[in-house]
Amino acid sequence: MKLLLIEDVPPLAQLTREALETEGFTVDHAESLEAARAILAVAPPDVIVLDLGLPDGDGLDLLHGLRNESNAIPVLVVTARAGLNDRIDGLDRGADDYIVKPAAPAEIAARCRALLRRPGGLLGRRLQLGNLVFDTASRSVTANGRPVNLARREIDVLEVLLRKLGQSVPRRVIEDAIYTLDEAPGPNALEASVSRLRRQLAEAGANVEIHTIRGIGYLISEAGET
Amino acid sequence: MSRSLVTTLIRRLLLVGGLLTLVNIVFVTAYYSSDPEGLRREKVSHQIDRLAEALKPGPDGRLAFMPSDRLLRTFTRYPDAYAFRIEDATGRVLGEANTALVPAERWSVPNGPDAWWSDVPVNGRSVLVGSRRAVAGGEPVRIAFAAAGDPSNLLLFVYFDELFVHVIVSLLPFAICLMIVNAVTVRQSLRSLVHAAEAARKAGPSHGIAALPTRGLPSEVLALVESINVALRRLGEALEAERAFTAEAAHALRTPLAVLSARIEKLPKGGELDAVRTDIAALRRLVNQLLSAAQADTLVVDPTRQCDLPAVAESVVSAMAPLAIREGRGLALESDTTTSVSGDADAIAHALRNLIENALRFSPPGEEVLVRVSAPGQLTVLDRGPGIPDEQKPLVIKRFWRASASDLGGTGLGLAIVQRIAEAHGATLAIRDRAGGGAEFSIAFTPASLQ
Missing domain, CATH: 1.10.287 (Helix Hairpins)
Structure with missing residues (x-):
């Protein structure tokens, strides 16, 4: 996993880089927009961690430029600007996620992995959590190496939850992903699918847990992580 | 103690008006007492005026004397003191009373508008006789009046009449106008001061x-x-x-x-x-x-800005649920309204994050923190923690206040920030006991439709 870290404070850049390398990323570092553009030209990374306040300009300009070139590379913005308006501005300009300084490197790594788990992302093909592995190409699920037999609907639910690992997934996002426009699911259809999925995963010995967030949706996490 | 400027002005005006009236009375009194003869003539003149008022065209079209009982009473009660005689140009007597008071020749009055016989001696008394040629109902008449002394205090009536004309009629309307103009002027000048005071209060x-x-x-x-x-x-x-x-x-x-x-x-x-x-x-x-x-x-909230409260609550609860689950607590949202409120979405989200963090910190493991959005613009966070004793409720919103010295998990700033954000929205952070145990924090925002 190749990561480009754009950060101008030397000690912070150095320490973040080392921490991200420990987390399994190959890190290139740029301390200015100019350096970042040079690296992007010769060695495109899988994900970018972008600081906004840089000595030669605003990180959002670089982001804007990338999106104008139809470059869809995932970008995590890290900044000291904490206001919601900054966040909206960042997301409007094409940021995929946003994290406020000071952020722990582990958190940065987790967010980057989440971005890479998207369909088409580097980690998007084989989704893994605990002893559970989901191969999106063959649409097969294994727990502890043994296959788990799931109905199509349950597999779809599991895929959405795994791609958004560590995040709450709103009901309607899941419903949009698993039902076609013609299907009219009953009010409790999703609950029924999730409870079947829970039971089957438990029976298969998968050490994952699907949490209900009442009024919002669901969240999957590794069991015992809580 | 402060008194209204208008009241003070009116009180002073009344005082000055009262003093002026007194001065006027003293002046009028002094003027008449310096001229007793003038005053006596004034009395006779006044009485002649009253007699003339009683002359009206009669049923036959000719002028007739139709006095009121009150006017006649003076003459019937004091036959030795007052007398009158009214005749027209032909010498026809229209009315008379007690004419024996003075010798008959005194009643025939010479030509001229007014005539006086002062101090006619009658039975050792000095009688004043006055007569006037006047025109009543288009006919020339002659009215004569005689007075020996003044037992009915007619002079007093004259005196009051004079006071009435000189003081009440001339001063009172002026004084009332003055007060009204004063009150209005003061109020108008002070209106801009009221605006300034309003701005200062805010x-x-x-x-x-x-x-x-x-x-x-x-x-x-x-x-x-x-x-x-x-x-x-x-x-x-x-x-x-x-x-x-x-x-x-x-x-x-x-x-x-x-x-x-x-x-x-x-x-x-x-x-x-x-x-x-x-x-x-x-x-x-x-x-x-x-x-x-x-x-x-x-934070200054632009009152025209609208915020979709259920959407803000959904995004905050959604973002904080992973944290709650990591800490072994639940987080839930109950939203039964679609009302927008007037406010700053960023600030409201921030307040809600702080309330949820606070509730999670005090919730026992396994318990659920509930966020509720209810009509018209109420945002409530409910926990199943130990609750807040009544005497501590006003303290928890103070900066750097902590439930106990050992509570180092919080910064002591979270709820103070929430209260500040609520204030900026014209609301307050209400803290109550939750039914069944725990605490309940809520902010009532203004529904956007009321703006």
Whole structure:
């Protein structure tokens, strides 16, 4: 996993880089927009961690430029600007996620992995959590190496939850992903699918847990992580 | 004790008016007492006027004397003191009474508008006779009146009549006009002062310190208001400097803290280092909350801005659910309204995050923190923690206040920030006991439709 870290404070850049390398990323570092553009030209990374306040300009300009070139590379913005308006501005300009300084490197790594788990992302093909592995190409699920037999609907639910690992997934996002426009699911259809999925995963010995967030949706996490 | 300017002015005017009246009475009295003959003639003249008023065209079309009982009573009661005789140009007597009081020749009056016989001696008394040629009902008449002494105090009537004409009729309307003009003028001049007072009342950290409006102020108070404006400006600058310092200090602390966190992450896990990590996390939270507090202090909500409360609640609950689950607590949202409220979505989200963090910290493991959005614009966070004793309810919103000295998880700023954000929205943070145990924090925002 190749990561480009754009950060101008030397000690912070150095320490973040080392921490991200420990987390399994190959890190290139740029301390200015100019350096970042040079690296992007010769060695495109899988994900970018972008600081906004840089000595030669605003990180959002670089982001804007990338999106104008139809470059869809995932970008995590890290900044000291904490206001919601900054966040909206960042997301409007094409940021995929946003994290406020000071952020722990582990958190940065987790967010980057989440971005890479998207369909088409580097980690998007084989989704893994605990002893559970989901191969999106063959649409097969294994727990502890043994296959788990799931109905199509349950597999779809599991895929959405795994791609958004560590995040709450709103009901309607899941419903949009698993039902076609013609299907009219009953009010409790999703609950029924999730409870079947829970039971089957438990029976298969998968050490994952699907949490209900009442009024919002669901969240999957590794069991015992809580 | 302060009294209305209008009241004071009216009281003074009444006082001055009263004094003027007294002076007038004294003056009139002095004038008449210096001229007793004039006064006596005045009395006769007055009585002739009254007699003339009783002359009206009769049923036959000719002039007739039709006196009131009251007028006649003077003559019937005092036959020895008053007498009169009225005749027309032909010598026909229209009315008379007690004519025996003076010799008959005295009743035939010479030509001329007015005629007087002073001090006619009758039976040892001095009688005053006066007569007047007048025109009543288009006919020339002659009215004569005689008085020996003044047992009926007719003079007093004259006197009061004079007072009435000189004091009441001339002074009173003028005085009333003066008071009305005064009251209106004072009120109008002070209206702009009321606006200034309104602006001064609102001035404060939450609404910003703006200069008081001076438009339309009377010059007498303009100097005072301008001095207040100078003081307000200095106060505003000081406040601004203090906020800027807090914000800059918190901001400047972030980078070294991030460096420190990253350095600690590199060290092996376990033992004392885990405690240091916890401490650094707490420090980081404190710095973040300090910055938030500085931002909340300067928050001025544009009342025309609308905020979709259920959507804000959904996004905050959604974002915080992973944290709650990591800490072994539940987080749920109950939203039964689609009402927008007037407010700043960023600030409201921030307040809700703080309320949820607070509720999660005090919730026992396994319990659920509930966020409820209800009509018309109520945002409530309910927990199943130990609850807050009544005597502590007003304290929890104070800065750096903690439930106990050992509670180091919180910064002591979270609820103060929430209260500040609520204030900026014209609301307050209400803290109640939750039915069945726990605490309930709620903010009632103004529904956008009411703006």
